[in-house]
Amino acid sequence: MSLLQARLNPPMADWQGQSVWIVGASSGIGRATAEALQARGARVIVSARGSAALEDFATGRPGCLAIPLDVSQPETVAAAAQAVHSALGGAPDLVLYCAGHYRPLRATAFNLQEMQKHLAVNYVGVLHVLDAILPMLLQAGRGHIALVGSVAGYRGLPMSLAYGPTKAALNNLAENLYLDLHPRGLGVSIINPGFVDTPLTAQNRFSMPALISPEEAAQHMLQGWARGHFEMNFPRRFTRWMRLLRCLPDRWYFASVRRITKA
Numbered sequence: 001m002s003l004l005q006a007r008l009n010p011p012m013a014d015w016q017g018q019s020v021w022i023v024g025a026s027s028g029i030g031r032a033t034a035e036a037l038q039a040r041g042a043r044v045i046v047s048a049r050g051s052a053a054l055e056d057f058a059t060g061r062p063g064c065l066a067i068p069l070d071v072s073q074p075e076t077v078a079a080a081a082q083a084v085h086s087a088l089g090g091a092p093d094l095v096l097y098c099a100g101h102y103r104p105l106r107a108t109a110f111n112l113q114e115m116q117k118h119l120a121v122n123y124v125g126v127l128h129v130l131d132a133i134l135p136m137l138l139q140a141g142r143g144h145i146a147l148v149g150s151v152a153g154y155r156g157l158p159m160s161l162a163y164g165p166t167k168a169a170l171n172n173l174a175e176n177l178y179l180d181l182h183p184r185g186l187g188v189s190i191i192n193p194g195f196v197d198t199p200l201t202a203q204n205r206f207s208m209p210a211l212i213s214p215e216e217a218a219q220h221m222l223q224g225w226a227r228g229h230f231e232m233n234f235p236r237r238f239t240r241w242m243r244l245l246r247c248l249p250d251r252w253y254f255a256s257v258r259r260i261t262k263a
Helices: 029-040 051-058 074-088 112-140 162-183 215-228 238-245 252-259
Strands: 019-023 043-049 094-097 144-148 186-193 231-234
Touching: 019 029, 019 112, 029 043, 029 051, 029 094, 029 215, 043 051, 043 074, 074 112, 094 112, 112 144, 112 162, 144 162, 144 215, 162 186, 186 215, 215 231, 231 238, 238 252
Parallel strands: 019 043, 019 094, 094 144, 144 186, 186 231
Antiparallel strands: none
């Protein structure tokens, strides 16, 4: 197998008996992924702020557990991680961070409070989860951390002043985590979807090309884990163009974005 074909992570294809903790599972991609993994035999623990939505998921699904938390509060994250560890009798096989906040924003209407809220949920919340779960995974010498980013983190885009930088930070964080944790037996992946039909994207008042459902996004993620991918981006008919934009010289990039988005 060539270097380009080599799997970057141990493949995760058989979910029977595996344990998964999903942070941000009350709706959208997190909820759809929880349903898909549970249907394949995984024991799924779901967390988010909305306890009613979590209980709705866990009810009637044997082995599933709902643990509410607020990712912006490190003490509640730490308590939830301990509850996960106690319920499983050890570290989970997969920790998926899917919590997210999004409001369309431009620099001409700069809002510091919104900027800080995006940072608190989309990035600092990840740090709180890592602080709580990494010691468990390192002690176990196994497990996988998956972060949900976005193609909005590839380069700057209109209306993404607050959201895009937090997702760019997640991409860089995931690369650093991989470098440090892969030699210790842990897997790391970053998921960069295009437009997915969720309560967050419902705020958009512009055309969203190649819009897919949360269930389709979940299937792409399961395929990526089964193939040992580090990065997953989908749908490829859209994300291949976003990846191409990263390679353009700045002058071409800004001109292309303005022409495509009429920004």
